[in-house]
Amino acid sequence: MLRFLKWFCPAHLYEEIEGDLIQKFEKDVKLLGERKAKRRLLWSVVRFFRPGIILRRQKTIYLFNTTMLLNHIQFSLRHLRRKKVSTLIHITGLTLGISVCLFVFLFLHQELSFDSYHKSADRIFRINSVWSESGKQFDMYATPTPLAQAIRSDLPGIKNVVRALPQFSSMIEINPSNRFKQERVLIVDSEFLDVFTIDVLSGDGHKALRTPFQALLSEATAHKFYGNENPIGKIFRFRNEFDITVAGVMRDLPSNTSLPATILLSYVENENFLNNGDTWYFGDFPWAKLQAITFVELEESTDPETVKKNLSTIAEKNINAAPNIDKAIRGHVEIQPLKEIHFDNIRFGGGPWIKSIGMSWLWLFGAIGIVVLSLACINFLNLSVAQAVTRAKEASIRKVIGARRRQLIFQFLTESYLLTLASGALSILIVWLTMKPINLILERNFSPQLLQSPVVMVTLFASLLLLGFLAGIYPALMIARSKSTRSWKPDVISWRTSWLQNGLVVTQFTVSASLAIVVLLIARQVGYMNVKDLGLEKENILQVRLGGSEAIPFVNQLRQLAGVKEVSLSRSAPISDDHWWNTISEDEKSERQSVCAIYGDEHFYSVYGLTLLSGYIPAKSSDADSSITRVVVNEKLLKALNLGTPHEAVGKHFWWGNSVEIAGVVADFNSEPLHYAISPALIVQDASVYTQANIKLEPLHSSNVINDIEDAWKKNFPEGIYESKFLNEQIDSFYRVESKFYSLLSLFAFLAIVISCLGLLGIVSFVTLRRVKEVSIRKVLGATASNILTLLVQQFLRPVTLACLVAVPVSWYAVNTILSNYAYPVKITWDLFIIPVTALIGISLIVISFQTVKTSLTNPADNLRGE
């Protein structure tokens, strides 16, 4: 009983407490009898187990610990200083690993927190609409505008309904000399401020959004518009048509929102005002016109399931039972929790401005971060184990002097913690410094402030502690466990660890080789997509957005310019990610298929170099005297509708809303980014939808032409803002995801290779140094320098080669998975694997040679003299 007391009680207090207890016990025995007294004693002792007593000891323990800790730190520092190379390798490797991991963590932290900062985020749902048209399903995040009203009046259990109409590139005029296009304008109901958490800094937000043509600007936007002047009460012109009064300023929306609006405009029932140019039509009545994003905030007691049911009744009544709906079209609505929309990259997407990201991508990034970090840890482990041999001597001496096992372990852990904490600090510095370029690559908006957030800080520190422990505990245990007598002979340990070292090297190089192979593959795929014949011309074509409906005088002026070969008006380029999709069939009754409808005039073909196979290009799609529309189609469409050869097809009719006649057939061309195969397409003329001029320039045009074009444009459209883009630039932008992925992955691969090589370098220099005597004896016995070199190199090249062999099937699988995303994959050839593998072996050979050459050339006499 009293042993327990002695265990926890500070020594200088023990005697008197014990005495007091005994005194009380003796008294209790007299008064209450021995059994009861014993029980009381037990209870009293237990009661002494309290902070007021136990912690009184801390003073002495701390004293003891700090001296020991200082001693450990001093020894570790001495050791680290002595082994400069390995310390450098340790710190570089760990720093790289931690930096990558930190970035991945910041990235995941930001992505996973999307939209969850709203106070009632759990009860906010987005309403999506799902449409089916002859078997094809369209999942849309946009909904008809009357839906909100219907929900408001018919649905119980809804706290708020709000519509948000995104506007794209809206023309803003502060004054005649200051005009620009503004992105991310949102027209909203005033409930927007109730549903979402938004800080209105000045002005009455609700009143502003209830008053027609008033606006709330974000702080940054207010500054952009009016500088340091007070924005409230100022008036700007919106889309050349509406005068908007600024009625308030809100705090900039955070970077983890799916609706990063810069301007909130009040909702006004005005077709021109609401039209954002990106409306989907499934019929010619308000309920079939998708324009608004609708959000609902449920009452706390409301079950989302009942809302779902009620919503489908509303959709049935208003959409599918509408008198003028096409019978082939069916529409209904669904709800989706706000917090899920950022991760829905399959059905409805993240909304108009923010691309959603699939959970699998997040997992992938997390995995990459962990892999790179494990590589760094492996290095650490590997090197520490390798050095354990020399440290074993030190440990033995410490033991002889009287160190306990715990202290030995503690000392080696101290060293590992010193290294991890130093690397952690360096990583923070690196992340801080590279935040900007990484933001550019990732097109993200990390702020350095993120590093200061408590979540990040705590996680980082906790992981560093864990990391230091994981990396240090094995070597520490190994050294501490070894019998002091045996440690004098280092070979015992070195033999046992070599399989472990090799295994770790194999792992590292497998990862590096696989990453390198995947990087090469993506480089090839992107390169292939850039050179693949699209069936159309893509060089020297400038696309200029029209500034108004009167385009003919502008086109005529363009044709006069030197350097301009041909000009055409169209809605988009023949290859675009923004085509209009319709359905076609053989006749009105038969089964429908989707078709890509491209709108362009008769010069469209020569500008883009589309090959006419048969028929002619109509000068007009329909004459005044006949109602029939004449279109030009591609070969794929003929196949889809069984219209025979290009020559047979000319003059035939098919159903496209109306019966249309085939005037000509062009060779197949890629109308979409190369992720997709060629689809049936038709080209038709309709001057009312043309939005751009396509200008074919002479191959060796001077830059004057481009200036001339801009001047002509400004003369014709003084109201507008000039925007132009070369077709090949636009095509490049289709593959931005790939190039982003490519730059990221090549960075990862580079880091993985660097870390692996650092690790290899460390092991090689260590093991080679240990074999110096062996090498010298071999030399004395007559081995040449090259014999020795082969011997040494072989030893290290073996795990690297093995790793490369393992990497081939691993990356084969990865490569196939990646290529399955493309309609036009590159062929997998053997050199795809051979080149990176050879390169990697070459690099590791260089790394190995650094030390081995030096060793094999040394004079044996120098090394053998010592003993």
Next chain:
Amino acid sequence: MAKEYLGEFEELILTMVAALQEDAYGAAISEEIETRLKRDVNLSAVHVTLYRLEDKGYIKSSMGGGTKERGGRRKRIYTVTSAGMAMLRVMKEARIDLWKLVPQLKISGL
């Protein structure tokens, strides 16, 4: 100025140390409290409070002799320092001042 503050139990122990003079050590104090105030106190609580008072500088301690009833273990004898005495006096006077504010009628009425 808010000076160092003593809790009720701390004050009690401090008073006991002052009262017991040469005989002020853990077990004796707790016994004395039990017999005089009929209040059950735990030995550990007494010890912790004594250490705390010592930290605050109101009492000081020295090791005294052992007796047979304690199995030969020495006692730690506490004595009140002048700061502790001053503190006791201040608290007593404050108490009396407050008492004077209580309406006497009401008390006798009860």
